[in-house]
Amino acid sequence: xxxxxxxxxxxxxxxxxxxxxxxxxxxxxxxxxxxxxxxxxxxxxxxxxxxxxxxxxxxxxxxxxxxxxxxxxxxxxxxxxxxxxxxxxxxxxxxxxxxxxxxxxxxxxxxxxxxxxxxxxxxxxxxxxxxxxxxxxxxxxxxxxxxxxxxxxxxxxxxxxxxxxxxxxxxxxxxxxxxxxxxxxxxxxxxxxxxxxxxxxxxxxxxxxxxxxxxxxxxxxxxxxx
Amino acid sequence: xxxxxxxxxxxxxxxxxxxxxxxxxxxxxxxxxxxxxxxxxxxxxxxxxxxxxxxxxxxxxxxxxxxxxxxxxxxxxxxxxxxxxxxxxxxxxxxxxxxxxxxxxxxxxxxxxxxxxxxxxxxxxxxxxxxxxxxxxxxxxxxxxxxxxxxxxxxxxxxxxxxxxxxxxxxxxxxxxxxxxxxxxxxxxxxxxxxxxxxxxxxxxxxxxxxxxxxxxxxxxxxxxxxxxxxxxxxxxx
Numbered sequence: 001x002x003x004x005x006x007x008x009x010x011x012x013x014x015x016x017x018x019x020x021x022x023x024x025x026x027x028x029x030x031x032x033x034x035x036x037x038x039x040x041x042x043x044x045x046x047x048x049x050x051x052x053x054x055x056x057x058x059x060x061x062x063x064x065x066x067x068x069x070x071x072x073x074x075x076x077x078x079x080x081x082x083x084x085x086x087x088x089x090x091x092x093x094x095x096x097x098x099x100x101x102x103x104x105x106x107x108x109x110x111x112x113x114x115x116x117x118x119x120x121x122x123x124x125x126x127x128x129x130x131x132x133x134x135x136x137x138x139x140x141x142x143x144x145x146x147x148x149x150x151x152x153x154x155x156x157x158x159x160x161x162x163x164x165x166x167x168x169x170x171x172x173x174x175x176x177x178x179x180x181x182x183x184x185x186x187x188x189x190x191x192x193x194x195x196x197x198x199x200x201x202x203x204x205x206x207x208x209x210x211x212x213x214x215x216x217x218x219x220x221x222x223x224x225x226x
Numbered sequence: 227x228x229x230x231x232x233x234x235x236x237x238x239x240x241x242x243x244x245x246x247x248x249x250x251x252x253x254x255x256x257x258x259x260x261x262x263x264x265x266x267x268x269x270x271x272x273x274x275x276x277x278x279x280x281x282x283x284x285x286x287x288x289x290x291x292x293x294x295x296x297x298x299x300x301x302x303x304x305x306x307x308x309x310x311x312x313x314x315x316x317x318x319x320x321x322x323x324x325x326x327x328x329x330x331x332x333x334x335x336x337x338x339x340x341x342x343x344x345x346x347x348x349x350x351x352x353x354x355x356x357x358x359x360x361x362x363x364x365x366x367x368x369x370x371x372x373x374x375x376x377x378x379x380x381x382x383x384x385x386x387x388x389x390x391x392x393x394x395x396x397x398x399x400x401x402x403x404x405x406x407x408x409x410x411x412x413x414x415x416x417x418x419x420x421x422x423x424x425x426x427x428x429x430x431x432x433x434x435x436x437x438x439x440x441x442x443x444x445x446x447x448x449x450x451x452x453x454x455x456x457x458x459x460x461x462x463x464x
Contacts, residue, residue, distance in 0.1 A: 029391065063235040066245045077252040081259045088263035091270040102389075162401065187394070187436045 003128055010132025016109045017140035017195070018202050023109040027141055028191035030100055034157045037145025040100045041138025047082060047104050048113060048137075049130035051075050055118040056126035062119075071114045079105045096162045109137065140198075147194050152186040154179030274386070275371075279344060279356055281400070282373030282382035287353050288346035295347065299458045300340040341454065343462050352376055352463045355455065358386070361447035364439045365389045368398070370447045372409075374455050376463050383409040383448055388440075395440035405432065405441070414452045422449045 014020060017027050026044075031037040054074050062070050083101045086094040094101075104110070113133055118126040149155055154176035161169040184190050234240050272293070279292050346354040354375045360367045368388040373381035383406050385398045397403035408431060414422075423429025424442050433441045455462065 032394075060231065061235075062244060063241045066241045069245060070248045073248055073252045077255055080256055084259045084263040084267070088266035088270065091274075159401075183435050 006125065006128045007132045010129065010134075010136040011139065012136070015140060015202075016112075016133055016137040017144075018199060020109070020112065022112050023107045023137065024195070026100070026103045026107050027137075027144065028188060028195065030103070031141050031145035031148055031191060031194075032152070032186050033149040033155075033159070034142055034146035035160045035163050036100075037141035037143075038138065038157075038160075039097050039163045040103070041134070041141045043082070043097055043100055044104055044107060044110070044137055045131070045134025047075070047078055047107075048110050048134045049127055050078050051110050051114055052118040052126040052130035053123055054078070055114040056121055056123040059119045059121075067119060068111075068115070071111055071119075075110050075114070076105055093163070096159075109133070144191065144194050144198065147198075148185045148190050150175060151182050152184075152190060278371050278384050278386055279373075281384050282356055282371055283346055283354060284381060287375075287381070288348060290345075290347045292344040292346055292356060295345045296342050297345060297462060298340045298342050299461050300454070345462065346373075354381055355462050357451065357454075359447040359451040359454070361443040361450070363388060363390055363443040364395055364437070365391065368440070368443050368447060370444060370451070372448060372451045374452065377413070378452060378456055378459070379413045380409050380411060380448070380452070383444075385444065390440045391437065394434065394437040397434050397437070398440060398444050405434075406444070408432070409448055414449075414456060 010016075012019075016022050017024065023044075026040060030040045051071075051074060055071055058070075079101065082104075083098075086097065086101065113129060117129045121129065146156055149158065154174065156173045156175055157171040160171040161167075164171075182190075185194070276293060283292075341357050341359075344356040345352055346356065354373055356371065356373045358369055358371050360369045362368075366389040368390065369386050370383055371386045372383045375381055384400055385406060388396070388398065390396050390398065397405055400406055417430045420428070421430045422445060424431050424433040424438060424445055426433050426438055427442070429445065431441060431445050
């Protein structure tokens with residue numbers, strides 16, 4: 001698969017959240033604000049890329065029968081190392097992201113990519129797949145987080161400067177001042193609602209795109225399928 | 227070459243050995259990672275502690291080094307319950323008063339484990355005490371750091387460690403909400419003992435929508451901390 005195809009898969013066609021429906025637990029638990037979604041997405045991307053590279057490197061050495069435990073040990077080790085390194089050298093960031101990092105171990109998308117892609121692909125492709133899937137996941141989480149935050153607290157990217165540094169303080173916007181907030185959007189039901197709406201939206205867009213692609217091929221307008 | 231590898235991979239011995247090797251490499255990587263980061267994490271946590279000590283003490287209350295002026299209190303003979311899973315030899319209890327028996331990682335939740343109290347002084351006169359209390363929250367222990375003046379009045383409370391649900395329970399952090407400031411100025415008599423609870427339980431402290439267990443645990447920890455201070459006031463203030 002070429003790089004273009006890999007990115008198309010990761011960002012849209014086979015998006016971790018919106019198409020594979022994996023990693024919904026961290027996706028729904030963390031996305032109470034755009035900043036939280038972004039932070040979780042970035043941390044997951046880092047682990048996803050390194051896990052994919054490692055798995056691709058050892059793919060020929062691992063017996064199919066024991067591959068799952070091997071991958072799990074690798075992923076858990078990586079997550080712990082990321083946790084330790086962030087805690088030691090990027091302590092301020094760790095205080096913001098620390099809560100999410102342990103959740104990454106439970107993210108089945110990472111094992112999913114190791115199993116479905118990286119264990120059968122060359123190292124470079126696996127790394128690209130990790131980046132693409134990670135960006136797709138980050139986008140999905142950020143979008144869900146932003147929508148929930150907008151309806152739930154009336155802000156966008158609140159506390160982004162804690163995550164990205166003071167230079168990104170301009171991202172923090174209050175859309176509706178003195179907004180009471182629809183609390184349900186912050187609570188778990190809000191997560192499910194937003195996810196459901198976005199899934200429906202993606203289906204509609206995909207169906208439209210498919211219809212548009214089909215039309216030039218069948219030039220007659222008999223409309224047999226409608 | 228590839229053929230021999232493929233043949234090897236189907237052998238049970240190879241599978242077991244490869245799993246063992248991977249586990250060993252992972253363990254080595256973790257040990258190395260821990261070694262490399264241990265010191266830096268310790269330093270970062272000490273810096274954190276120093277900055278949170280400053281947060282729970284109003285400016286101008288201390289002119290001494292709080293990190294150095296500590297006393298370890300607790301594990302008194304009054305509490306009879308042995309540590310869980312114990313097999314604790316009597317010698318351990320006897321040494322509890324000095325720092326040797328600090329019991330390492332045990333959180334002070336059991337009421338028997340010793341608590342390290344940082345003492346604030348001004349010109350040598352004790353003005354306040356700062357210590358940690360832990361209480362089981364929704365997900366693991368919530369550790370609060372609390373500053374108490376010599377009369378038992380709360381100067382400030384900060385949650386220094388927790389693993390509560392992001393977006394719901396984490397409003398106990400000062401960075402996320404001003405909720406913990408409600409404790410400032412409170413003491414054991416104000417509000418009265420039965421009012422030391424979240425509003426849902428008939429107390430005076432707000433709970434959060436969607437998270438009651440978390441603030442309940444924090445309130446309980448702070449109340450226990452005040453009781454601890456009252457019980458050991460003579461040992462702490464001197």
